[in-house]
Amino acid sequence: xxxxxxxxLRIAIEALTKLGQRLHDEAAHSVVQLPETxxxxxxxxxxxxxxxEQISRIQTVVTQLKNWxxxxxxxxxxxxxxxxxxxxxxxxxSDSCCSEEMTKLEFAML
Numbered sequence: 366x367x368x369x370x371x372x373x374l375r376i377a378i379e380a381l382t383k384l385g386q387r388l389h390d391e392a393a394h395s396v397v398q399l400p401e402t403x404x405x406x407x408x409x410x411x412x413x414x415x416x417x418e419q420i421s422r423i424q425t426v427v428t429q430l431k432n433w434x435x436x437x438x439x440x441x442x443x444x445x446x447x448x449x450x451x452x453x454x455x456x457x458x459s460d461s462c463c464s465e466e467m468t469k470l471e472f473a474m475l
Contacts, residue, residue: 371441374434378427385423392416 369377392412399405 368437371434371437374430374437378430378434381423381427381430385420385427388416388419388423 392415395412396409399409
């Protein structure tokens with residue numbers, strides 16, 4: 366299995382965050398629709414509890430994905446620094462368009 370890209374992880378983080386918000390909104394809407402009776406209050410507590418459990422699980426996964434994404438970004442940054450810092454890989458003027466091309470090549474190699 367291939368390691369996901371940081372862009373794929375960012376998309377997953379955004380999607381899960383939106384899912385958590387949608388679960389919250391739907392739970393709130395469901396609670397508002399219930400009658401103000403003891404049974405309605407019981408159902409409202411259950412709805413809130415389930416929604417909070419699901420949102421908590423989603424937030425745990427989002428935190429893990431954010432950490433993983435940050436690790437990948439740091440690895441890529443460290444690889445880029447070591448690549449550009451090595452004298453045997455230095456080619457001509459590193460301030461020219463060639464450095465941009467080398468960066469693209471580096472990411473293609475990842």
